[in-house]
Amino acid sequence: MSSVAEFEETARERLDPVYYDFFAGAAGDEITARSNVDSFARLCLLPRVLRGSDKRDLTIELLGSRASMPILVAPTAFHRLAHPDGELATVRAAMAADTVMIVSMAATTAIEDVAAAALEVTPEPELWFQLYLQPDLDFSEAIVRRAERAGVKALVVTVDSPVLGRRERDDRHGFHDLPPGMVVENLRNLRGGEPGHVRQIAMSAELSWEHIAWLRQLTALPILLKGVLHPEDARLAVRHGVAGLIVSNHGGRQLDTVPATIDALPEIAEAVAGAVPLILDGGVRRGTDVAKALALGASAVGLGRPVLWGLAAAGQDGVARVLERVREEFDHTLALCGAASPLDLTADLVRSYR
Numbered sequence: 001m002s003s004v005a006e007f008e009e010t011a012r013e014r015l016d017p018v019y020y021d022f023f024a025g026a027a028g029d030e031i032t033a034r035s036n037v038d039s040f041a042r043l044c045l046l047p048r049v050l051r052g053s054d055k056r057d058l059t060i061e062l063l064g065s066r067a068s069m070p071i072l073v074a075p076t077a078f079h080r081l082a083h084p085d086g087e088l089a090t091v092r093a094a095m096a097a098d099t100v101m102i103v104s105m106a107a108t109t110a111i112e113d114v115a116a117a118a119l120e121v122t123p124e125p126e127l128w129f130q131l132y133l134q135p136d137l138d139f140s141e142a143i144v145r146r147a148e149r150a151g152v153k154a155l156v157v158t159v160d161s162p163v164l165g166r167r168e169r170d171d172r173h174g175f176h177d178l179p180p181g182m183v184v185e186n187l188r189n190l191r192g193g194e195p196g197h198v199r200q201i202a203m204s205a206e207l208s209w210e211h212i213a214w215l216r217q218l219t220a221l222p223i224l225l226k227g228v229l230h231p232e233d234a235r236l237a238v239r240h241g242v243a244g245l246i247v248s249n250h251g252g253r254q255l256d257t258v259p260a261t262i263d264a265l266p267e268i269a270e271a272v273a274g275a276v277p278l279i280l281d282g283g284v285r286r287g288t289d290v291a292k293a294l295a296l297g298a299s300a301v302g303l304g305r306p307v308l309w310g311l312a313a314a315g316q317d318g319v320a321r322v323l324e325r326v327r328e329e330f331d332h333t334l335a336l337c338g339a340a341s342p343l344d345l346t347a348d349l350v351r352s353y354r
């Protein structure tokens with residue numbers, strides 16, 4: 001079974017370079033995107049000996065959802081650019097792996113169709129919906145109702161995108177909208193006759209904590225904020241009744257030169273002090289990365305690009321193999337650290353010698 005890096009190689013060979021660059025690329029000089037990976041590599045694991053178990057349990061419980069491992073599918077846009085089966089392939093693999101998929105609002109498959117495919121795999125699909133809150137609140141409400149009706153179990157509000165990051169690879173290619181025949185299906189016909197163009201997703205710098213309060217009274221679903229990096233915002237989020245946080249820098253695609261997520265995590269963990277669960281995404285490529293994130297305070301991690309590499313390389317089977325590979329690496333890491341479950345991963349198992 002191949003590593004995530006090998007899947008990226010295969011994906012790069014198979015993809016149109018414009019789409020490969022859309023997936024791989026990030027904002028500005030891509031400093032943050034690189035440091036997400038490099039910071040994991042710089043941290044050392046300090047294993048314990050003579051205290052492990054042959055029976056390891058990777059399962060977690062997160063905001064009423066159950067996952068067979070602390071490794072989730074992060075929300076990414078436009079899966080049909082990676083493979084003709086698009087999000088349907090991804091969701092089948094994620095449900096077969098018995099984990100949570102966070103479906104992007106900017107999916108190229110409608111949430112109802114994603115949910116129907118999930119139900120063919122499991123009677124109890126763990127689907128969460130990622131939302132760019134729209135300043136037009138009727139529009140926001142319509143999309144929330146659509147996600148609720150489809151049966152999603154949580155809403156993930158992305159808050160790191162008051163404007164879209166500048167991705168210079170996309171600028172060079174002139175790639176700014178989907179090719180003919182593909183649209184953002186979740187927007188199609190929402191507001192009467194809308195075609196579902198990417199530019200209909202409004203990014204707004206005027207969103208505020210009041211909008212989070214508004215969303216809380218609109219829905220009974222747990223709300224997570226994605227893209228929190230400042231500990232003060234983490235405290236504010238808890239005060240606003242948010243159910244969880246995703247410590248994320250959008251894979252380095254928004255503001256360049258923000259810290260690697262694994263470097264930002266300890267301060268956020270300290271600020272929330274266990275009040276809500278933390279999920280980390282950005283740069284997770286190996287089972288050892290998962291272990292480091294959990295040791296430093298995350299309850300789970302999200303995989304963004306690795307899932308896209310699996311999808312581009314081999315559709316549903318490729319996503320399945322990426323998820324199984326990272327699961328297997330994480331289980332192996334637990335064994336080598338003398339741990340029997342994610343709960344055994346404590347901060348003393350991680351050191352920075354630099």
Ligand SMILES: Cc1cc2nc3c(=O)[nH]c(=O)nc-3n(C[C@H](O)[C@H](O)[C@H](O)COP(=O)(O)O)c2cc1C
Binds near residue numbers: 130226282
């Ligand atoms: C091609 C691509 C599309 C993305 N689309 C979205 C999106 O629609 N909504 C969102 O909240 N985050 C989006 N993200 C960010 C991911 O959810 C996640 O934060 C990031 O990919 C994690 O880093 P990783 O790719 O290193 O695993 C996207 C990331 C990529 C690479």
Ligand SMILES: O=C(O)C(=O)c1ccccc1
Binds near residue numbers: 077106198250
């Ligand atoms: O590419 C992204 O990172 C992303 O978040 C996005 C969101 C909306 C439309 C296209 C891309």
